[in-house]
Amino acid sequence: MGKHVNTRLFVTLMAIPAFIWLVPILWMLSLSFQPNDLLQRTTTDVAFGLIPAQFTFDNYAAVMSLSNTPRWFMNSLIVAVMTTLGVLLVAAPAGYAFARMNFPFKRVLLMLCLIGLAVPEQAIFIPMYTMFADLGWLNTYHGLAIPRIATPIGLFLMYQFMRGVPREIEEAAMIDDIGRVRIFFSIVLPLMRPAMITLAIVTFLYAWNDYLWPLVAIQRTADYTLAVGIASSQENFAQTEGLGRLMASGIFASLPVIVFYLIFQKYVVRAIALGGSKG
Structure with missing residues (x-):
């Protein structure tokens, strides 16, 4: 009985900061469904509540x-999917190689890769822009996706995950004369799935919301991502067509990420719990 009371008390206490964190989002959602003329002329707080007036x-x-807008949406979706798939294709085998295989300068290479976490x-941007301009990759999907593929955080996450996987599983397969490649695809990848889904969610969210590099690498309006496109149409708040439309733009840009996270949130929780149990 006491355990259930403690659990409910804990959930209640956690719900309070969660609701506080959600208030700005709920407020933005409420404003997006209200007429702009009402928001412009109101002198009360009625139109600025959590429930639309x-x-x-x-x-x-x-x-x-x-x-x-539809073109910007598709641009963001294509770049985010390309970036996510590219990160998984690079990070999973790289994390496995650093965690399980021995090769010259392994520690030095791992250290150099992880140093990238400390480099803004x-x-x-300047050397990368110059290089991509010389290659003719500006205003292209791969020009937006490739710089995000070799991400140090992806390597770090896969490396840490593999360090917690018992070696006995692979050693048993090696006894049966199964090669490294088959072990990786048949045994290791299924074990990596929770961590890979977590990395995919983080990467997709980051790629979808990325603003600065697309702003630098894209010059044609039709090739903008959604974040850059919406920002470019509302560069000056005083020149926008209303607060409600501004909030609707934010909700529209955030919706795919929210849906993506809600679908795969159980894998994120599972990966975090697994990582905590290994620590």
Whole structure:
């Protein structure tokens, strides 16, 4: 009985900061469904509550009516998917190699890769822009995705995960004369699935919300990602067509990430719990 009471008390206490964290999002959602003329002329707090004073879909219709919005959406989706798949294809075998295989300068190479975590990405924008311009990769999908594929955090996550996997599983397979490649694809990859899904969610979220590199690497309006495109259409708040439309743009840009996370959240919880038990 006491255990259930403690559990409910803990959940209640955790729900309070969770709700506080959600208030700005709920407020933004409420504003997105209210008419702009009401938000502009109101002198009370009625229109700025968590429940819409008047309900309308006009703000979302206005966002979708922008001629380039569907194109921006597809650009973001393609770049995010390409980046996510590329990170998984690189990080999974690299993490396995560093955790299980012996090769010359292994520790030095691992240290050099992880040092990348301490280097701000803005510090390499100029040489990266120059290199991509010389290659003709500006205003392209792969020009946006490739710089994000060799991410140190992906290697670190896969490396740490593999260090917690018992070697006996692979040794038993080697006794049966199974090669490294088959072991990796048949045994290791299924074990990596929780960590890979976690990495995929983090990578997809980061690629979807990425603003600075697409702003630098894309010059044509039609090739913008959604984050850059919406920002470019509302560069000056005073020149926007209303607070409601501004909030609707934010909700529209955030919705795919929220849906993506809700679908795979159980894998994130499982990976975090597994990592905690290994520590």
